[in-house]
Structures are given as C-alpha cells and as structure tokens.
Amino acid sequence: xxxxxxxxxxxxxxxxKPLVPGKVGMYVCGMTVYDYCHLGHARAFLAFDLIVRxxxxxxxxxxxxxxxxxxxxxxxxxxxxxxxxxxxxVDRFANAMNDDFDQLxxxxxxxxxxxxxxxxxxxxxxxxxxxxxxxxxxxxxxVYYRVRKFEGYxxxxxxxLDELEAGSRVGVDSDKEDPLDFVLWKAAKPEExxxxxxxxxxxxxxxxxxxxxxxxxxxxxxxIHGGGPDLKFPHHENEIxxxxxxxxxxYANTWIHAGALRLGAEKMSKSLGNFFTIRDILxxxxxxxxxxxxxxxxxxxHVSYLDNSLDEAQAKLERFYNAxxxxxxxxxVDIDNxxxxxxxxxxxxxxxxxxxxxxxxxLVREVNKTTGDEQAALxxxxxxxxxxxxxxxxxxxxxxxxxxGDDAAWIEEMIAKRIAAKKxxxxxxADAVRDELVAKGIxxxxxxxxxxxxxx
RNA sequence: GGCGCGAUAGCAAAGCGGUUAUGCACUGGAUUGCAAAUCCACGUAGGCCGGUUCGACUCCGGCUCGCGCCUCCA
Numbered sequence: 001x002x003x004x005x006x007x008x009x010x011x012x013x014x015x016x017k018p019l020v021p022g023k024v025g026m027y028v029c030g031m032t033v034y035d036y037c038h039l040g041h042a043r044a045f046l047a048f049d050l051i052v053r054x055x056x057x058x059x060x061x062x063x064x065x066x067x068x069x070x071x072x073x074x075x076x077x078x079x080x081x082x083x084x085x086x087x088x089x090v091d092r093f094a095n096a097m098n099d100d101f102d103q104l105x106x107x108x109x110x111x112x113x114x115x116x117x118x119x120x121x122x123x124x125x126x127x128x129x130x131x132x133x134x135x136x137x138x139x140x141x142x143v144y145y146r147v148r149k150f151e152g153y154x155x156x157x158x159x160x161l162d163e164l165e166a167g168s169r170v171g172v173d174s175d176k177e178d179p180l181d182f183v184l185w186k187a188a189k190p191e192e193x194x195x196x197x198x199x200x201x202x203x204x205x206x207x208x209x210x211x212x213x214x215x216x217x218x219x220x221x222x223x224i225h226g227g228g229p230d231l232k233f234p235h236h237e238n239e240i241x242x243x244x245x246x247x248x249x250x251y252a253n254t255w256i257h258a259g260a261l262r263l264g265a266e267k268m269s270k271s272l273g274n275f276f277t278i279r280d281i282l283x284x285x286x287x288x289x290x291x292x293x294x295x296x297x298x299x300x301x302h303v304s305y306l307d308n309s310l311d312e313a314q315a316k317l318e319r320f321y322n323a324x325x326x327x328x329x330x331x332x333v334d335i336d337n338x339x340x341x342x343x344x345x346x347x348x349x350x351x352x353x354x355x356x357x358x359x360x361x362x363l364v365r366e367v368n369k370t371t372g373d374e375q376a377a378l379x380x381x382x383x384x385x386x387x388x389x390x391x392x393x394x395x396x397x398x399x400x401x402x403x404x405g406d407d408a409a410w411i412e413e414m415i416a417k418r419i420a421a422k423k424x425x426x427x428x429x430a431d432a433v434r435d436e437l438v439a440k441g442i443x444x445x446x447x448x449x450x451x452x453x454x455x456x
Numbered sequence: 457g458g459c460g461c462g463a464u465a466g467c468a469a470a471g472c473g474g475u476u477a478u479g480c481a482c483u484g485g486a487u488u489g490c491a492a493a494u495c496c497a498c499g500u501a502g503g504c505c506g507g508u509u510c511g512a513c514u515c516c517g518g519c520u521c522g523c524g525c526c527u528c529c530a
Contacts, residue, residue: 011460029530037530044530074528154459157525163458164526206528228530233459235529259461260524270529296479297469302462302523308480312468316479322493346470354470358478368494427489434491445492454492 003058005224006300006350008232008255009156013350016254018223024055024062025222027214027252029231030112032069033093034078037100038275039290039305040261040268044228046291047258047299049106050389051226054347057388065217066109067210068094070116071203076192086193087116100278103287105390111217115209119195122204122212125246126184126197134245138175141187141200147180150241156255157233182238184208207238214252215243225252229260230269261294262304281310286402289314292391295353317391318400318454320360323367324383325396325452330376332384339363343385353389360385400454404442411442415451418444 003016018024028048031037045066052064069075070090079086098108115122126143129135134150137143147153147161154160164180183205188194194201204212214222220243227236236255243251260267268275281290293313297303334340339359346355360382367378386392404411414433421429434444443456 031530032528041530047530072528158459159526160458229524230529233525234527258530260530262523265522267524267529271527272529300461301469304468306468308467312480315481316468319479319493326493349471352470354478358470361478365495422489425489431490438491443492446488447493452492 003055003348004350005254005256007253008257014254016223018060019221019253022059022061024060024224025065025218026052026062026224026226027065027067027210027218027222028109028225029210029227029235030066030068030109031094031097032072032074033090033097034072034075035093035270036277036279037097038268038270038277039281040228040275042100042104042106042278042290043261043294043303044258045101045106046104046294048226048256050295050299050353051256051351053107053388053390054351058344058348062110063218064109065111065113065214067213068097068112068114069206069209070094070114071193072206096279100282103282104278104291105287107390113213113217115204115213118209118212118216119204121216122208123185123195123197125208125212125215125242128246129184129242132245134241135184136177137185137199140175141185141202142175142183143185143199144176144181145184145238145241146177147182147241148178150245152244153241154237156240157237159233159237182207182234184242207235208242210235211239211242211246211251214239215247220247220249220251222252224254224256226256226258229257230267232257258299259297259301259303262302264304264306268305285310285314286399288391288394288399289317292317295389295391296357298354299351320364320382320386320392321394321396321399323364324379324392325400326447327367327379328376329383330373330380332380332387334384335377335381337381339366339381340385343388347388356385356389397452403455407440407442411437411453415444415453419451 004013005016006013028045030045031041048066052062055062068090071086075086075090079089082089126135129145130137130143133146135143135145161180185197185199185202185208186205187200187202190201192203194203214225225236225239240251262268263274266272266274278290289310290313293309294303296313296316339362342359342362343356346352346359349355363378363382363385367375367382370378383392401408414437418430418433421427421433437444437453438456441456442453445452445454
C-alpha cells in the first residue's frame with residue numbers, strides 16, 4: 001500500500017505523490033512566541049511530528065520547515081507590559097517552546113525560519129502583489145490585499161466571499177476598499193518595532209510572512225502545507241491568495257490540518273482562557289505519557305482532554321514497558337510479519353495511529369506469550385515500531401519507576417527486609433513490608449531473578 | 457445566518473456492507489506462600505426515524521444533540 005493523505009483542499013484522501021520522487025517539502029505554521037505553549041499546541045505539532053517521522057520511516061527525504069512568528073501585535077504588547085525588548089521576549093519563549101517540545105519527543109524541524117529574518121523577502125512579495133494589482137497601499141502606510149481580485153479565494157476553507165461579508169464581524173475600516181481585505185504591511189509608530197519599506201516604516205502583517213518563508217525555503221510550489229485547525233481560515237486561505245496571485249502557480253499541493261484539542265466540550269484556546277501549559281502537565285506526567293495520549297486518537301479528529309486521560313495513557317504505556325522489561329529485547333528491527341503489515345497499512349492510510357497502536361498491542365501479547373529468541377526478536381520489533389511513533393524508547397525500569405522520587409534506597413532496604421522475611425517463612429512480616437510499600441504507591445513484583453518494583 | 461465536523465459498549469478509541477478491533481475497568485480461571493506482571497475466558501456497542509440491500513454500526517435521506525470556523529488563536 002502506498003501513503004494516502006487526507007487533503008483539506010480536495011476534502012478527500014489522495015495517494016501522496018511528491019513533486020520530486022523521494023523528496024518532500026513541507027511547511028507548517030509554527031508558534032507566535034509570546035507565552036508558554038499549551039496542550040492544544042502540543043496536539044497540533046505532535047501530529048506533524050508524527051507525519052514527518054512516518055514519511056522519513058518509509059524512506060522519504062523530508063525538508064520540514066516550521067516557522068517562528070517573532071513579530072506581531074501580541075508580542076509587542078506583551079513586551080511593553082514586561083518592559084523588555086520584543087526580541088528578548090521572543091527568544092525566551094522560543095527556547096521554552098523547544099524545551100517543551102523536546103520533552104514531548106517532537107523533533108526539531110529541518111529549518112525554523114523567523115519572520116524578522118525575512119523582511120526583505122516579505123517586502124519584495126508585497127511589491128509584486130502591488131505591481132500585479134492584487135494589493136494597494138493607503139495613505140497612512142498600510143498595504144492591503146485586494147481579496148475580491150483573487151478568483152480562487154475560499155477554495156481551501158469553503159467560504160464564500162459574499163456570505164463572509166454578510167456575517168462579518170470585522171469593523172469597517174475606512175482605508176480599505178473592502179472590509180474583507182487584509183493587511184500585508186502595517187504602518188508602525190516610531191516607538192514600535194519597525195523596518196523601512198517603500199510605504200514608510202512598518203512591520204509585516206501576519207499572513208504574508210508564511211507566504212514569504214515557505215516559498216523562500218521550498219520554492220513557489222511545494223508538497224505539503226500544514227497547521228492547526230484554526231488556521232484554515234483566514235490564515236491559510238490568505239496565504240494561498242498571496243502566493244498564487246504573486247507566482248501564478250499552485251502554492252501547496254496537499255493541505256493537512258490537525259484536529260482541535262478540547263477541554264471538556266470546548267476547544268482549548270488562549271482566547272477562551274481554558275488552557276494549561278505543557279510545562280504544567282510535565283510536572284506531573286512524563287512527556288511520553290502526554291505524547292501517547294495525544295497520538296492515541298487520529299490526528300484529524302478532536303481530542304477531548306479528560307481528568308483521567310493521562311492516567312489512561314500511562315496505563316497503556318505500562319503494558320508496553322512491562323513487556324519490554326520482562327523480555328530480553330533483541331535488536332530493534334522490523335520483522336516481516338502480520339504486525340508489521342498491519343502497522344504500516346494503518347499508517348499508510350492517512351497516518352492512522354489508533355489502528356497502528358492496536359497492532360502494537362497485539363504484538364505485545366505475542367511478546368508476552370513467547371520466550372527465548374523468538375521473544376527477543378518480537379520485543380525488538382516492538383521497540384522498533386514504537387520508535388516510528390516516537391515512543392517506547394525509554395529504559396523500561398526507568399519508565400516504570402518514574403515518580404518514586406528519592407525513595408529508591410529506602411525501597412531497596414524494604415525489599416531486602418521482605419526477602420529475608422520470606423526466607424524465614426515469616427510471611428506476615430513479608431506482607432506487612434509490601435503493604436507499607438503499597439501505601440506509598442510502590443508495587444513489588446517477584447521475578448525469578450529477585451524482586452523488582454514499580455510506581456503504581 | 458453561512459460553511460463544515462462529529463454522535464460506537466462502563467471509559468477511551470478504530471476499521472469494516474455479512475466473519476474477535478484495540479487499551480483500560482469489571483468478572484471467572486491459570487500462575488504465585490500471598491501478590492504483582494502475564495496468559496486464558498468473558499461484553500449482540502454503534503443517538504433517533506425512515507430508505508436501499510438477501511444482509512447496515514458501515515451506503516442514502518430526515519431529525520435530535522454536541523462541536524468547530526466565519527475576529528487573534530495550533
């Protein structure tokens with residue numbers, strides 16, 4: 001089976017055929033860095049991490065571009081509130097983002113361009129659009145995109161211009177020719193961050209930077225453009241309008257959008273205020289647990305975060321790690337068997353992680369049922385297929401004992417005490433020791449080699 | 457108002473026009489001094505109403521409910 005991807009643009013699954021066989025150019029809209037990332041951000045970027053990992057796994061050479069938006073109204077506002085230069089703020093939160101993503105096993109993109117490093121490209125693009133009459137400058141120095149001039153407007157999101165206007169909550173801006181026109185270049189006040197331009201000092205609008213950076217890194221037409229669900233409109237629609245008007249060529253062939261993360265019934269979002277940050281969660285749970293929770297549902301569907309979501313993900317991972325701990329894990333390579341076939345068929349079908357994980361659970365059962373070389377080989381396969389998902393690479397004992405804090409020495413003492421009691425057939429004492437440990441959340445496991453423990 | 461998505465067993469979550477999804481939880485058994493881990497057994501789930509079909513959770517229509525986008529948002 002070949003890789004099939006659901007294309008938002010055509011609203012169907014399509015066989016994926018890169019422009020250049022074996023190579024993939026992929027652009028994903030990244031973070032605007034003025035605050036810590038929340039779990040909803042993790043959901044989206046994890047989805048694309050998985051997509052990139054899998055494409056590389058099947059031999060595609062992926063050039064993965066994920067930008068950082070480092071200039072925008074919120075950044076300026078927050079920097080002012082803090083009384084710090086905006087680039088200071090931006091660096092701080094870009095670093096925080098990378099730290100958080102690292103813990104979730106989200107691999108770094110091939111390139112991470114920043115808007116402020118592409119001001120020249122942005123200005124050139126705006127100039128081209130003005131020359132082609134897709135954009136116009138107004139007296140105060142703003143430049144707007146003439147939305148009605150672009151025939152294909154709405155093709156990605158399914159919006160119809162006249163209906164947008166009818167229900168528009170956009171205030172009428174007297175300088176715009178049309179209320180739906182959006183800003184490409186914003187005039188700046190002298191005290192705000194700004195760059196020189198043919199239209200006076202100013203800064204780029206939000207949508208234009210992605211058009212400039214994607215084309216810059218990947219060419220006029222590239223394979224995949226992705227982003228969070230809330231970027232489909234207007235951001236991605238505007239990117240298409242800008243780029244295709246400027247180049248006269250197709251912008252991106254395949255559009256991928258991740259599903260939203262919900263807290264209860266509602267989307268987790270900054271504007272609703274119903275979010276918690278990745279680092280809040282990482283104080284209580286291992287990054288792999290968060291990762292496994294988020295990849296346990298399909299990347300395009302909504303995921304609801306519930307009180308027990310992470311505990312459930314933890315329990316599932318424990319099943320994997322218990323198997324890996326018991327087995328003598330062989331070399332991490334794939335085996336041509338039904339588990340591999342199911343795993344790959346699922347992933348080839350629009351990155352169906354729940355189905356792929358189901359195959360892995362069946363493989364776990366097989367690992368637990370077998371012994372010796374056969375078991376070692378299957379356990380190696382489990383570890384290998386897990387690596388494709390960015391999971392199961394931790395030391396099993398470390399994973400299973402995580403959260404025990406500094407109690408390890410005390411636990412070993414208690415275990416020694418219990419083993420002595422058992423030898424003396426003093427089962428009452430042995431059980432009392434174990435009960436004391438259980439009360440602290442420590443579970444003992446007697447194995448042929450002795451006694452091991454894990455955090456419950 | 458416009459456009460779109462979803463509703464699966466106690467919980468989470470997939471595929472599929474007819475044959476066990478999967479995980480957790482539950483129950484019984486094996487194993488264990490007792491446990492834990494593991495294995496075996498165990499659930500006629502598919503919002504409601506029609507239609508198509510020999511047969512529908514799966515296709516079509518309607519309804520109800522929930523959600524998203526249309527404003528910055530991953």
